[in-house]
Amino acid sequence: MSKENVLRVSDITMQFGGVVAVNDLSLEVNKGEIIGLIGPNGAGKTTAFNVITGVYAPTNGRVELHGETIAENHPHGKMKAMYKGQNDGKYTDVKVLTPDKITKKGIARTFQNIRLFKGMTVLENVLVAMHMNMKAGVFGAALRFNAAEEAKMREEAMELLRMFNLEENKDDLATSLPYGKQRHLEIARALATKPQLLLLDEPAAGMNPQESDELMRMVGKIRDDFNLSILMIEHHMQVIMGICERIYVLDYGALIAEGTPEEIQNNPRVIEAYLGVDD
Amino acid sequence: MTDRISNKKNITLSIIAIIVMLAAIYVLDIVIKPTSSWSNLMTCLEKGTIYALVAVSMNLLNGFTGLFSLGQAGFMLIGAYAYAIFAIAPEDRATVYQYYEGGGLIHFSLPHMLQDMMGGADAFGGTIGYYLGIILLMIFAGLITAVIAFLIGIPVLRLKSDYLAIATLGFAEIIRSFFQWEGLGPVTNGSNVLRKFASYDSSIFPVLVAGICVAFIVLLINSSYGRAFKSIRDDEIAAEAMGVNLFKHKELSFVISSFFAGVGGALLAMFQNNINAAPFTSNMTYEILLIVVIGGIGSITGSIIGAYLFVCCSEWWLRGLDAGEFLGIEADFMSPGFRKVVFAVVIMCIVLFYSRGIMGTNEFSWSGLFNFFKTLPKRIAAVPGKIKAKFSNKKHKKHTENVKEAQ
Numbered sequence: 001m002s003k004e005n006v007l008r009v010s011d012i013t014m015q016f017g018g019v020v021a022v023n024d025l026s027l028e029v030n031k032g033e034i035i036g037l038i039g040p041n042g043a044g045k046t047t048a049f050n051v052i053t054g055v056y057a058p059t060n061g062r063v064e065l066h067g068e069t070i071a072e073n074h075p076h077g078k079m080k081a082m083y084k085g086q087n088d089g090k091y092t093d094v095k096v097l098t099p100d101k102i103t104k105k106g107i108a109r110t111f112q113n114i115r116l117f118k119g120m121t122v123l124e125n126v127l128v129a130m131h132m133n134m135k136a137g138v139f140g141a142a143l144r145f146n147a148a149e150e151a152k153m154r155e156e157a158m159e160l161l162r163m164f165n166l167e168e169n170k171d172d173l174a175t176s177l178p179y180g181k182q183r184h185l186e187i188a189r190a191l192a193t194k195p196q197l198l199l200l201d202e203p204a205a206g207m208n209p210q211e212s213d214e215l216m217r218m219v220g221k222i223r224d225d226f227n228l229s230i231l232m233i234e235h236h237m238q239v240i241m242g243i244c245e246r247i248y249v250l251d252y253g254a255l256i257a258e259g260t261p262e263e264i265q266n267n268p269r270v271i272e273a274y275l276g277v278d279d
Numbered sequence: 280m281t282d283r284i285s286n287k288k289n290i291t292l293s294i295i296a297i298i299v300m301l302a303a304i305y306v307l308d309i310v311i312k313p314t315s316s317w318s319n320l321m322t323c324l325e326k327g328t329i330y331a332l333v334a335v336s337m338n339l340l341n342g343f344t345g346l347f348s349l350g351q352a353g354f355m356l357i358g359a360y361a362y363a364i365f366a367i368a369p370e371d372r373a374t375v376y377q378y379y380e381g382g383g384l385i386h387f388s389l390p391h392m393l394q395d396m397m398g399g400a401d402a403f404g405g406t407i408g409y410y411l412g413i414i415l416l417m418i419f420a421g422l423i424t425a426v427i428a429f430l431i432g433i434p435v436l437r438l439k440s441d442y443l444a445i446a447t448l449g450f451a452e453i454i455r456s457f458f459q460w461e462g463l464g465p466v467t468n469g470s471n472v473l474r475k476f477a478s479y480d481s482s483i484f485p486v487l488v489a490g491i492c493v494a495f496i497v498l499l500i501n502s503s504y505g506r507a508f509k510s511i512r513d514d515e516i517a518a519e520a521m522g523v524n525l526f527k528h529k530e531l532s533f534v535i536s537s538f539f540a541g542v543g544g545a546l547l548a549m550f551q552n553n554i555n556a557a558p559f560t561s562n563m564t565y566e567i568l569l570i571v572v573i574g575g576i577g578s579i580t581g582s583i584i585g586a587y588l589f590v591c592c593s594e595w596w597l598r599g600l601d602a603g604e605f606l607g608i609e610a611d612f613m614s615p616g617f618r619k620v621v622f623a624v625v626i627m628c629i630v631l632f633y634s635r636g637i638m639g640t641n642e643f644s645w646s647g648l649f650n651f652f653k654t655l656p657k658r659i660a661a662v663p664g665k666i667k668a669k670f671s672n673k674k675h676k677k678h679t680e681n682v683k684e685a686q
Contacts, residue, residue: 098524099520100520100524101524103522108520111517120513130503131522138535141503142495142504143498146503193521
């Protein structure tokens with residue numbers, strides 16, 4: 001059975017000066033899949049997210065969304081002499097979209113260390129994510145010619161808040177929410193951009209087992225309700241093993257394993273990366 | 280339901296307040312302006328209004344978009360000159376541009392032209408034409424400023440925080456020197472004063488213009504674009520990840536802010552009746568920055584209150600300190616310059632007790648105002664205790680005691 005491909009990351013290398021944070025990473029996300037990205041601290045998971053969402057331009061490699069290239073680069077300029085990664089010379093184009101354009105194309109993300117808009121209310125946080133799809137210009141918006149559009153935006157935002165049980169908190173400052181709710185608000189805000197692919201960066205960080213169970217159910221529900229694909233970084237193994245269809249394992253920037261949860265659990269290289277090995 | 284009723288009540292209250300204020304200004308203008316003893320009030324009202332507009336426009340940049348820009352005086356200068364150059368009556372040009380052949384390069388004035396076209400100086404239509412000319416010219420001044428801001432913004436807005444401040448400050452100084460350049464003399468009159476240009480008669484004019492401009496900025500801030508601006512202020516990376524085009528929105532905020540700074544500059548030119556590039560230094564930007572900070576970064580109401588406070592202190596209330604007599608006290612040490620000493624102390628007190636500005640990030644609301652007066656006696660009673668707490672180092676002592684105990 002062939003599935004519709006959503007995200008294809010090919011041979012991505014991200015090098016900062018002499019440090020190779022991600023080395024030759026290739027991964028694929030198909031429609032409707034929940035994919036896990038795991039690895040010890042400092043393995044380069046978040047860097048991979050930052051490359052996919054356009055925060056960093058990759059040093060080498062290509063990222064495609066629905067077959068359309070959103071980032072492609074090859075070592076050139078100063079980097080050419082310093083380059084330590086692989087696949088040098090395979091890619092020839094230089095094209096890097098900015099994060100806002102990539103979001104517009106359908107990739108939304110949350111952040112490992114929560115990045116909500118501090119001075120804004122819960123509702124406003126979600127509304128910001130809908131701004132890019134607004135049709136009205138500055139004058140139209142300022143002089144309230146787009147009242148119908150604005151009302152529709154608010155209604156959609158409220159619907160999202162209702163889904164995450166944040167309805168009563170809509171006028172609170174985002175930072176006044178308890179930690180767990182802030183994580184939920186980040187997901188709600190990401191969903192407000194109407195993505196096809198959602199990147200979750202440690203959504204269960206700091207949650208107790210009960211909360212992470214709830215989160216697990218919610219991630220599945222989001223996938224079904226919004227008809228999207230999810231790529232998530234997570235350290236809670238029961239969460240990852242519980243909901244992911246396939247898992248990629250990174251260590252020292254390189255992909256060391258790929259497969260179903262059972263395959264990953266029994267993979268000696270993964271166990272070695274996580275637990276170390278006896279000398 | 281109660282929400283809607285109170286909302287309606289607030290709107291009615293606001294409309295009544297605006298009408299009463301305008302009527303009061305109109306009456307004051309007729310009664311007070313001719314008498315010299317209270318003319319300070321009208322001066323402060325007009326200048327305060329103009330400064331309020333410029334401060335609000337700066338707050339849009341600094342407080343709501345998080346761009347620390349210090350170019351406001353430069354943009355006011357462009358607005359003031361763009362207005363003044365095209366508003367000097369042709370017959371006065373020879374005296375104004377006395378050092379340049381044939382009264383300079385430009386030989387028309389929009390307000391005077393429209394006045395003649397619509398019936399001359401004595402007819403009612405002529406007056407309308409005159410004011411129409413002034414308003415059109417003010418919009419033109421704003422647009423010119425906006426275009427220049429757009430061009431400056433392209434390189435400058437790629438910088439962040441302090442670097443942006445330095446770059447904008449530099450551009451403002453360049454603009455000032457440019458307008459003083461002899462080579463441009465036939466247009467800008469070099470470093471000489473531009474005067475005899477069309478101006479308003481009634482104090483109600485600047486209040487109305489500034490009011491409309493501030494209302495637009497408030498509406499903008501509460502719109503979707505305003506939310507995008509605030510998201511950039513709070514977290515650039517997250518804003519970009521949510522699809523907000525950083526450069527486009529920064530440029531937008533910069534251009535809009537400059538437009539209103541330009542309009543403010545045009546109003547300032549009219550208020551002073553003459554204009555000269557020399558006083559538009561970084562000092563003027565710092566004055567406006569002071570107003571924004573004192574009022575509260577991120578509060579429109581604060582900027583307006585701060586503007587009137589600043590102007591009243593520097594132009595009126597503390598003037599006696601320079602003249603040797605203040606509140607009935609006469610003393611030798613009250614010589615020119617002493618006002619600034621006292622003013623500095625006032626500012627320090629405000630910063631000490633309102634560390635986030637008078638309004639913080641709060642805005643005016645009727646319920647807030649009623650609450651303010653309701654709790655006023657209580658808070659006044661609490662002031663001595665507050666001062667004591669500020670100046671006693673009890674906390675410090677306690678802390679050192681605790682440390683000793685722990686040891």
